[in-house]
Amino acid sequence: MVTSATNFSRTGLSDWLVQRVSAVILLAYSAFIFGIFLVNPDLDYAQWSTLFDSTAVRIFSLISLLALCGHAWIGMWTVATDYLTSLQLGASATAVRLLFQIGCALLITVYLLWGIQIFWGS
Amino acid sequence: MLVSIYRYNPETDLKPAMVDIEVDVPADRDLMVLDVLNLAKEKDTTIAYRRSCREGVCGSDGMNINGVNGLACITPISSVVKPGKKLVLRPLPGLPVVRDLVVDMSMFYKQFEKVKPYLINATPAPAIERLQSPEDREKLDGLYECILCACCTTSCPSFWWNPDKFIGPAGLLQAYRFLADSRDTAASERLAGLEDPFSVFRCRGIMNCVAVCPKGLNPTRAIGHIRSMLIEQSV
Numbered sequence: 001m002v003t004s005a006t007n008f009s010r011t012g013l014s015d016w017l018v019q020r021v022s023a024v025i026l027l028a029y030s031a032f033i034f035g036i037f038l039v040n041p042d043l044d045y046a047q048w049s050t051l052f053d054s055t056a057v058r059i060f061s062l063i064s065l066l067a068l069c070g071h072a073w074i075g076m077w078t079v080a081t082d083y084l085t086s087l088q089l090g091a092s093a094t095a096v097r098l099l100f101q102i103g104c105a106l107l108i109t110v111y112l113l114w115g116i117q118i119f120w121g122s
Numbered sequence: 123m124l125v126s127i128y129r130y131n132p133e134t135d136l137k138p139a140m141v142d143i144e145v146d147v148p149a150d151r152d153l154m155v156l157d158v159l160n161l162a163k164e165k166d167t168t169i170a171y172r173r174s175c176r177e178g179v180c181g182s183d184g185m186n187i188n189g190v191n192g193l194a195c196i197t198p199i200s201s202v203v204k205p206g207k208k209l210v211l212r213p214l215p216g217l218p219v220v221r222d223l224v225v226d227m228s229m230f231y232k233q234f235e236k237v238k239p240y241l242i243n244a245t246p247a248p249a250i251e252r253l254q255s256p257e258d259r260e261k262l263d264g265l266y267e268c269i270l271c272a273c274c275t276t277s278c279p280s281f282w283w284n285p286d287k288f289i290g291p292a293g294l295l296q297a298y299r300f301l302a303d304s305r306d307t308a309a310s311e312r313l314a315g316l317e318d319p320f321s322v323f324r325c326r327g328i329m330n331c332v333a334v335c336p337k338g339l340n341p342t343r344a345i346g347h348i349r350s351m352l353i354e355q356s357v
């Protein structure tokens with residue numbers, strides 16, 4: 001058993017599940033958005049705005065945003081633990097990796113809060 | 123035939139070098155890579171490599187042959203070298219080189235040890251032996267044949283990046299071999315040791331292991347079975 005303090009959830013198994021479930025949610029949301037474009041080729045701002053006034057669309061959007069954030073964290077965490085290791089960077093690896101991960105976490109948090117403001121703000 | 127061999131003695135050389143040796147290969151026969159290597163060693167006796175059974179059973183002569191891991195003793199040169207081209211031999215990637223084509227397998231064995239590659243059974247041993255039905259025995263086919271040559275594990279980028287944390291395809295194939303054994307009673311303990319983000323889940327299913335296994339085994343499928351068992355147990 002290898003321990004880790006920075007992965008997304010409790011275990012590798014739950015990270016793996018979150019990665020897959022979030023991917024399905026993002027696929028569904030992408031299909032939904034592209035479907036809207038496909039059905040309304042001459043979509044204008046008023047229609048677009050009305051669409052996002054609906055609570056259902058907002059909830060779907062927020063769930064997708066949360067899925068995107070979880071998906072992004074697991075992905076970036078995996079990249080960091082693959083390439084920013086002591087094998088590649090020597091003694092400074094842990095510091096570099098932690099800084100990179102803090103940067104990712106901050107960026108993802110900003111996107112999440114900003115997204116919530118866009119979808120749910122007035 | 124021109125043979126290019128990776129030469130490195132960490133005690134005397136500053137860095138590794140590829141050294142070309144011209145070897146006389148009989149035109150009418152398709153030699154194995156190990157035969158060619160033996161001929162090269164006749165010309166330069168300082169070349170170091172491991173070999174023993176010369177029939178793909180002991181797993182000693184795993185090496186990187188023209189970019190692909192394999193056992194030198196059962197790899198015909200016709201299958202790896204186009205006519206007129208060089209035979210290029212390097213040590214298995216991702217492990218420290220002891221000398222020339224000989225690598226230090228400690229990390230590979232350490233990962234193998236982690237999966238407790240032996241039967242664990244808490245029930246009292248019967249007088250003669252623990253029986254197994256032919257159907258249960260069949261579940262071990264494609265698993266027990268592994269000879270631990272390390273061709274698969276050293277072809278896996280996840281093992282290159284995290285050799286101390288990711289068990290690697292060979293170790294995981296053996297982990298499943300004991301998870302699948304009807305005589306083993308430690309499945310849940312074994313699974314508990316594998317659910318972290320590295321041991322199993324570093325596998326991205328790129329299947330290099332399947333492509334290079336000299337015994338034609340499928341570690342990726344075994345890893346998939348382990349994942350399914352983890353899900354069955356925990357979800």
